[in-house]
Amino acid sequence: SAIAVIIVAAGSGTRLGHAEPKAFVPLGSGTVLSTAVDSVLGMRETPRLVLVVPSERVESTLAGFAAVAEASSTSIDVVAGGESRQESVAAGLAVLPADVDTVLVHDAARALAPALLFDEVVGAVRARRRGIVPALAVVDTVKRVSDDGHVLETVDRSELRAVQTPQGFPRASLAHAYATVQGDFTDDAALVASAGLVVDTVPGDVRAFKITVPADLHRAEQLVAESAG
Ligand code: C5P
Numbered sequence: 001s002a003i004a005v006i007i008v009a010a011g012s013g014t015r016l017g018h019a020e021p022k023a024f025v026p027l028g029s030g031t032v033l034s035t036a037v038d039s040v041l042g043m044r045e046t047p048r049l050v051l052v053v054p055s056e057r058v059e060s061t062l063a064g065f066a067a068v069a070e071a072s073s074t075s076i077d078v079v080a081g082g083e084s085r086q087e088s089v090a091a092g093l094a095v096l097p098a099d100v101d102t103v104l105v106h107d108a109a110r111a112l113a114p115a116l117l118f119d120e121v122v123g124a125v126r127a128r129r130r131g132i133v134p135a136l137a138v139v140d141t142v143k144r145v146s147d148d149g150h151v152l153e154t155v156d157r158s159e160l161r162a163v164q165t166p167q168g169f170p171r172a173s174l175a176h177a178y179a180t181v182q183g184d185f186t187d188d189a190a191l192v193a194s195a196g197l198v199v200d201t202v203p204g205d206v207r208a209f210k211i212t213v214p215a216d217l218h219r220a221e222q223l224v225a226e227s228a229g
Pocket residue numbers: 008009010011012013022023052081082083084085086088089106107108109110210212
C-alpha cells in the first residue's frame with residue numbers, strides 16, 4: 001500500500017511581490033518548491049511524488065528534479081496545474097499510480113512543514129481511515145464584521161482552528177469527493193466534508209505556515225538558515 005504526496009505549486013502568488021510564481025522563488029540554496037520536496041524526501045516511508053506546476057514550467061521542473069528522483073529512488077511526476085487550487089489538485093489526482101491508497105495534498109507555499117508532520121498525517125489516515133488535517137488553535141480574538149467594518153460579534157475562538165497542509169485522505173475518499181462535489185473550496189478537507197465524509201484533526205506545526213507575503217519569506221529564510229547552521 002503506497003503513499004502519494006501531491007504538492008500543488010501552480011499558483012501565481014502575486015502577494016509575494018516576485019516576478020516568478022511563488023513556488024519558484026529562491027529560498028535557501030533552492031526554491032520554495034525544492035524546500036517542500038526536501039521535507040517529503042525526509043518521510044519515514046518513501047512516497048510517490050506528484051508536483052503540480054504552471055504549464056510553462058512542466059519541462060524545466062521535470063529536468064530540475066531528475067537528479068533528486070534518481071538519488072532518492074523516488075518516483076517524481078510533474079503535471080500542469082489549473083486555474084484554481086482545486087483544479088490543480090485534480091490534475092495531480094489524475095496521474096496517481098494504481099497502487100496508491102493514501103494521498104497527502106500539500107501546498108508548496110508551506111515549504112517548511114517538517115517531514116514528521118507528513119508521517120503523523122499518514123499514520124492518522126491509516127489508523128482512522130478518514131481525512132486528516134493538521135490544525136492549530138487560533139490565538140487572536142476573532143470577530144465577525146459587516147461590509148462597512150462594524151463589529152457584529154466576537155466568535156468563540158475555543159472552537160476555532162487554523163488548518164494547514166499536508167492534508168491526508170484515503171485515496172478512495174478524496175477521489176470520490178473530487179468526482180462528485182461541485183463548488184469552490186479553499187482546502188481539500190472542505191471538499192471532502194462537503195461530500196458527507198468525516199474529517200479529523202491532528203496537532204499542526206507552526207513551521208507549516210504558508211508563505212504568502214514578503215515577511216513570510218523572510219521568516220522562511222531565517223528558519224532555513226538556522227536548520228542549515
Ligand atoms: O494562493 P494560495 O497561497 O492559497 O495557494 C496555496 C497553494 O496552492 C500554493 O502552493 C499554490 O501554488 C497552489 N495553487 C495551485 N494552483 C492554483 C492556485 C494555487 O497549485 N491555480
